[in-house]
Amino acid sequence: MSERSTEKRLENAKRRGLLVVYTGEGKGKTTAALGAVFRALGRGYKVGVVQFIKGKWKTGEAKFAEKQENLDFAAMGEGFTWESDNLEVDKAAARKAWDKVDEMVRSDRYELIVLDELTYCVHYNFLDIDTILGTLTHRPERLHVIVTGRDADPKLIDAADIVTEMRKVKHSFDQGVPAQLGLDY
Ligand code: ATP
Ligand code: MG
Numbered sequence: 273m274s275e276r277s278t279e280k281r282l283e284n285a286k287r288r289g290l291l292v293v294y295t296g297e298g299k300g301k302t303t304a305a306l307g308a309v310f311r312a313l314g315r316g317y318k319v320g321v322v323q324f325i326k327g328k329w330k331t332g333e334a335k336f337a338e339k340q341e342n343l344d345f346a347a348m349g350e351g352f353t354w355e356s357d358n359l360e361v362d363k364a365a366a367r368k369a370w371d372k373v374d375e376m377v378r379s380d381r382y383e384l385i386v387l388d389e390l391t392y393c394v395h396y397n398f399l400d401i402d403t404i405l406g407t408l409t410h411r412p413e414r415l416h417v418i419v420t421g422r423d424a425d426p427k428l429i430d431a432a433d434i435v436t437e438m439r440k441v442k443h444s445f446d447q448g449v450p451a452q453l454g455l456d457y
Pocket of ligand 1 (some may be wrong): 297298300302303389420421422438440445446451457
């Protein structure tokens, strides 16, 4: 067996899918998750990103995703009726998005899945934490999952392998500086 394929075998034997949570009040949660996406794509891995955010505008990351063949990107603003003042409609949209995540996880096609701002859906009772953990704890063994958003549920923190809390030391928003293209979105 060549040295190269032995190396590959060792790498695969070491591989273990981790559940990562980026939470807290400071800036950097989504950015950190997208950094891991960048890395995984660099390794030739298949990556899925689902953004549980309101709003119709396209983020820089959504635009970038269009050009990446190994990156499946879905934002709730498009394709889902998330932009509404009707809580029941929002709830239905969140459930529909979760069905999509469940399908992605079960497909066993991905090495990394990012669930951006998922914590808000739990916080506002659009999604049930036990349903979420049911999917995430039965994921394929090699699949890494990153969840971002403030106010992460204690059950999610308990189930996670890595939890990082972003702490705000300073933010330009407090000095009246609006969100900046290419840095914030
Ligand atoms: P980013 O997407 O920049 O990594 P984030 O995911 O940590 O930020 P979110 O709570 O998702 O933070 O907020 C998204 C937007 O709000 C971004 O434009 C970000 O710059 C801004 N933001 C993040 N933290 C703060 C804060 N503490 N005060 C004001 N604005 C913030
Ligand atoms: Mg974010």
